[in-house]
Amino acid sequence: MWPFVGRARELEDVMSALTSPNANGAALVGPAGVGKTRLADEVVARLEQTGVAVRRCYATVATSSIPFGALAAMLPADMRTANPLGRAVEHLAAGPQPLAIVVDDAHLLDDASIGLLHHLIRHGFARVLVTSRPGERTELWQEGLLRRYPFGDLSRAESDLLLEQALDGPVDTRSSSLLWSGSAGNPLYLRELVVSGRAVGALRVDDGIWSWHGAIQLGGRLGELVQENLGRLEPAHRHALELLAYSEPVELELLASLVQEEALDDLETRALIRVESSGRRTVVRLGHPLYGSLLRATCPALRAQSHQRALAAGLEATGARRREDLMRIATWRLDGGSPISLTLLAAAAEQAWAARDVTLAERLCRAAVDAGGLSRVGHVFGQVLMHGRAPDQAEATLADVMTGPLSAADLSRLGATRSMNLHFGLGDADAAAAVLADVDVPGLPEDLRDWLKVVRTLQEAQHHHVTTVLESTYQPLMPHLSIHMRRTRALCLLHAGRYREVEEEVDWCEAETLSLGSESPAPDYGEMRMRCFALAYGGHIAEAESLALKMYDTLFDDLDFTGTTSLYSVLSFCARMRGHGSQALRLAREGSPKTPGNPLIFDTIALASLASAAALCGDGALAEEALARAEKARRPAWRLTGMRVPVARSWVLAALGDIRAAADAAVTAADECAELGVHGGEAMALHDAARFGVDTSLRLTALTSTMDDPMTSAYAAHATALAHAAPAVLGATATDFLRLGATLYAAEALASAARLHRTQGNARAASQASARQALVMRDFDRVHTPALRADGLTHLTRRQVEVGRLATSGLTNQQIAEKLHTSKRTVDNHLHAIYGVLGVTGRDELRTVLGPS
Structure with a gap:
C-alpha cells in the first residue's frame, strides 16, 4: 500500500463526521483515482483502534441490480421475504456497537441497499461512510443525511511528497514535474506511472536520486485505467477527442467548426473535456493529460495526418491572428504531410524562438534548411544551435551563409547572431567584436543599427567594468529596441548589487512590452531570471523561490535551453540559505552540464553553484571537482559572470578544512569583484x-x-x-536573517553568540542562544560550515526542540501530548528539562528566548 499523504485535513473532517455527537457520517465524492478509497482505509484503521465495529462492503456493477447485493456479506442468511428491511436492521442493531458501515463506490448501490442505509442513519443504528463518483446516487447527502466532502486531486507539493515517500528517496525536479504533468495530481495515475516506469526502466535511481528517462509510455495497467476512464466512445466522440489530442488547448470556435456540437456537449458532461476561459478566448482541453497520450498512441497514422490537415485548414480559415498561430499551422502542416511554404516556415521558426520553444524552433529551421532556405532562417538557426550546445556548428553554418549574395541588412542581421554565438557560445570576445564591426556599415536601417548597438553593449556587459557599460545603456534607441537595452541595464545593476533597481527595470520592460500592443506577449525569461536572482540575493528568499518554481513548471520541457538551467542555481541558493543541504546539492547537480564539450556562459554559474552546494554538504571531493570544471569553463569574454567562481572557491577550501586559506580566498574574490x-x-x-x-x-x-x-x-x-564580539547583537542579527529566510546565516549568528556568551562567562545566555540555534536548525540536513562545527554548544534534543516549539505556539501540555502521541507526564518532564537548560521559569520566558513558533 502506498503511503498516505496530503489528506490530513480531510481525514480529520471525516473522523469528526463519524464520531461527533449528532453526526451521521460522510460521503467522499470525487472522480476515479483521487484517493477516496485510500482515505477510507485510514478512517477504518482509526475507527477500529477506538473500538468501533466496522462493516465494509464494495458496490459493483454486478451487484447493482440485486436487492441488498452490495451489503449481502453483513446481512443474515435467513432474510425474511415479508420484511427484509426490518430483518436487516434487526440483525445489524443486535451486533457489536458502536457500528460504522463503509461502502465503496456507493453510486453503484441498488435501491434496497440505499433504503437500508437511509433507515440505519435516520434511526441512529450506525454511522456511515461512502465513496462515490460525482453526479450519481446523490440521495444520501442531498437529503442531509451525510456530510458531503468533494474530493479532488493532489496539489503539486502533495504529489512530490507522495513520490518521495513511495520511492523512499528524492526525485529530481524535472522528473517530478513530468510525473505531476502526466498525472495531473491523480494519485492512482501517479502510482501506475511509477509502477510502469520502474518496470520498464524509465524511472530509475542514480546516486540516490530518482529520475525519469524518455517520454511517458502508456502500457499495461496504466493504459487500461486510462481507457477505462474514457469508456466506450461513439465515432463522433472519438473524432472530437482525437482532434483535441493533437491541438489542445484549442479555441472552442475552431474545434466546433470541425466536429458535431452535440458531441462536445456530451464530452463535457462526461468530464472528458474541459472548457475554460483564457484571456479573451474560450479554449478546450482534454479532461486529463493522459487521455491525449492514449488517443495519439491509438490513432492510425493516416487518420492522425488527416486530423492535423483539418486543424491547419480550419485555423487558416479564421485568419490566424494570434502570435502562436503560425507555429501551430506550420506544425500541423508538417505532421499532416501538407505542402508548406518557406515563408511560413521562416516566420514560424522566428515565433517559436521568440517563445523559447527551442525544440520546435530547431525542427522548423531544419525543415526550412531542407527546403533550401538556410539564408532565411540562419539568424534563428544559429541561436538554436548555440543554445543546443553546438556553437561550433553554429559558427560554421553562419559563416557559410554570410558568404552568399546577401543585402547589407540581411548580412548585418546574420552578423549580429554570429557575433552573439562567438561571444556567448565560444567565448571569443575579439572575434565577436570584429564581426560586429564588419557588418556595421553606413546606410543600414535605423532598427538594425540600433540592434547592433544592443548586441555590442550586451557583450561588453560581460567583460567591461559595470559602471562603464551601465552608462552606455542610456543611448537613445527605437522604442521596441529600448526594451533590449533596458534588459542589459538590469543585468549591469544585478552585477552591481542594486537589486531594487533591477526589479524596477524589469517592471518597466514588462510594462513597455504590453504598451507595444501585443495582447498576450510571451514572457521574457531573461527578465524573469534576473528578477529571481535579484530577489534571492537581495533578501527575498521565499519570493525568489516561488518565482523560480513557477518558471520551472512553465519551462521544464525545455530545460536544456541555456539560461533556463540557471533556475537551478537560484533554487539551489535558496535551499542553501534555508540549510537544506541535500536539496541544494541535488538541484545544483541537476542544473550543471552533464557532458564535457563546449561550455556555455551559464555553465560557470551552474558549476560554481555545484561547488558551493557540495562544500556546504561537506563533500570536499565533489566540491573540488566542480570547482575545477568551473575554472575550466570560464572565458575572458565572460569575466563578470565568471566572478561566481572565485566566490565559490573559498567555500571549497573551507570544505577541505583550510579555513585560513578560505578566508584569504574570500577576500581575494571580493577584491576581484570590486x-x-x-x-x-x-x-x-x-x-x-x-x-x-x-x-x-x-x-x-x-x-x-x-x-x-x-x-x-x-x-x-x-x-x-x-x-x-557582541553576542547580543548577533542574536538580533539572527532575527533579521530569519525574517529574510536566510536560516543558515541565522543559525551561524546564534552559534557565534552562544560561543561568545560562554567565553564571557554568561552560561544562561549561552544556553538560550544555543537552544535558539537548535530550534532554527531543526530542519537542517547535511550542513557543514565552520561556525556550526564549533564545539561546546549546548543543544536541546530533537524531541525537546519539538516540545518547546509547540509550547511557544500556545498549546497546553495535554494538547502537546495528544499531538505527539505521548503522555502528559512525558511532556511535563521535557518542559522541566528545557527550562533547566535555558535557565527560564515558564512559558513566557521560554517564548522570549526561543521566539514565536
Whole structure:
C-alpha cells in the first residue's frame, strides 16, 4: 500500500463526521483515482483502534441490480421475504456497537441497499461512510443525511511528497514535474506511472536520486485505467477527442467548426473535456493529460495526418491572428504531410524562438534548411544551435551563409547572431567584436543599427567594468529596441548589487512590452531570471523561490535551453540559505552540464553553484571537482559572470578544512569583484570572509550606502557583531536573517553568540542562544560550515526542540501530548528539562528566548 499523504485535513473532517455527537457520517465524492478509497482505509484503521465495529462492503456493477447485493456479506442468511428491511436492521442493531458501515463506490448501490442505509442513519443504528463518483446516487447527502466532502486531486507539493515517500528517496525536479504533468495530481495515475516506469526502466535511481528517462509510455495497467476512464466512445466522440489530442488547448470556435456540437456537449458532461476561459478566448482541453497520450498512441497514422490537415485548414480559415498561430499551422502542416511554404516556415521558426520553444524552433529551421532556405532562417538557426550546445556548428553554418549574395541588412542581421554565438557560445570576445564591426556599415536601417548597438553593449556587459557599460545603456534607441537595452541595464545593476533597481527595470520592460500592443506577449525569461536572482540575493528568499518554481513548471520541457538551467542555481541558493543541504546539492547537480564539450556562459554559474552546494554538504571531493570544471569553463569574454567562481572557491577550501586559506580566498574574490564593479559578488565574498574570521565590517558597511537591500545590511550587521564580539547583537542579527529566510546565516549568528556568551562567562545566555540555534536548525540536513562545527554548544534534543516549539505556539501540555502521541507526564518532564537548560521559569520566558513558533 502506498503511503498516505496530503489528506490530513480531510481525514480529520471525516473522523469528526463519524464520531461527533449528532453526526451521521460522510460521503467522499470525487472522480476515479483521487484517493477516496485510500482515505477510507485510514478512517477504518482509526475507527477500529477506538473500538468501533466496522462493516465494509464494495458496490459493483454486478451487484447493482440485486436487492441488498452490495451489503449481502453483513446481512443474515435467513432474510425474511415479508420484511427484509426490518430483518436487516434487526440483525445489524443486535451486533457489536458502536457500528460504522463503509461502502465503496456507493453510486453503484441498488435501491434496497440505499433504503437500508437511509433507515440505519435516520434511526441512529450506525454511522456511515461512502465513496462515490460525482453526479450519481446523490440521495444520501442531498437529503442531509451525510456530510458531503468533494474530493479532488493532489496539489503539486502533495504529489512530490507522495513520490518521495513511495520511492523512499528524492526525485529530481524535472522528473517530478513530468510525473505531476502526466498525472495531473491523480494519485492512482501517479502510482501506475511509477509502477510502469520502474518496470520498464524509465524511472530509475542514480546516486540516490530518482529520475525519469524518455517520454511517458502508456502500457499495461496504466493504459487500461486510462481507457477505462474514457469508456466506450461513439465515432463522433472519438473524432472530437482525437482532434483535441493533437491541438489542445484549442479555441472552442475552431474545434466546433470541425466536429458535431452535440458531441462536445456530451464530452463535457462526461468530464472528458474541459472548457475554460483564457484571456479573451474560450479554449478546450482534454479532461486529463493522459487521455491525449492514449488517443495519439491509438490513432492510425493516416487518420492522425488527416486530423492535423483539418486543424491547419480550419485555423487558416479564421485568419490566424494570434502570435502562436503560425507555429501551430506550420506544425500541423508538417505532421499532416501538407505542402508548406518557406515563408511560413521562416516566420514560424522566428515565433517559436521568440517563445523559447527551442525544440520546435530547431525542427522548423531544419525543415526550412531542407527546403533550401538556410539564408532565411540562419539568424534563428544559429541561436538554436548555440543554445543546443553546438556553437561550433553554429559558427560554421553562419559563416557559410554570410558568404552568399546577401543585402547589407540581411548580412548585418546574420552578423549580429554570429557575433552573439562567438561571444556567448565560444567565448571569443575579439572575434565577436570584429564581426560586429564588419557588418556595421553606413546606410543600414535605423532598427538594425540600433540592434547592433544592443548586441555590442550586451557583450561588453560581460567583460567591461559595470559602471562603464551601465552608462552606455542610456543611448537613445527605437522604442521596441529600448526594451533590449533596458534588459542589459538590469543585468549591469544585478552585477552591481542594486537589486531594487533591477526589479524596477524589469517592471518597466514588462510594462513597455504590453504598451507595444501585443495582447498576450510571451514572457521574457531573461527578465524573469534576473528578477529571481535579484530577489534571492537581495533578501527575498521565499519570493525568489516561488518565482523560480513557477518558471520551472512553465519551462521544464525545455530545460536544456541555456539560461533556463540557471533556475537551478537560484533554487539551489535558496535551499542553501534555508540549510537544506541535500536539496541544494541535488538541484545544483541537476542544473550543471552533464557532458564535457563546449561550455556555455551559464555553465560557470551552474558549476560554481555545484561547488558551493557540495562544500556546504561537506563533500570536499565533489566540491573540488566542480570547482575545477568551473575554472575550466570560464572565458575572458565572460569575466563578470565568471566572478561566481572565485566566490565559490573559498567555500571549497573551507570544505577541505583550510579555513585560513578560505578566508584569504574570500577576500581575494571580493577584491576581484570590486575591480569590475561587481558589488553583489563583493558583498557575498566579504560576508564569507567575515564568517571565516576576517574583519570585513567596514567594507560591508560602506557597500550599504549604494546597496540598500536588506540582505547586504544584514551581512554588514553580522560582520560588525563578529568583529566587536557582541553576542547580543548577533542574536538580533539572527532575527533579521530569519525574517529574510536566510536560516543558515541565522543559525551561524546564534552559534557565534552562544560561543561568545560562554567565553564571557554568561552560561544562561549561552544556553538560550544555543537552544535558539537548535530550534532554527531543526530542519537542517547535511550542513557543514565552520561556525556550526564549533564545539561546546549546548543543544536541546530533537524531541525537546519539538516540545518547546509547540509550547511557544500556545498549546497546553495535554494538547502537546495528544499531538505527539505521548503522555502528559512525558511532556511535563521535557518542559522541566528545557527550562533547566535555558535557565527560564515558564512559558513566557521560554517564548522570549526561543521566539514565536
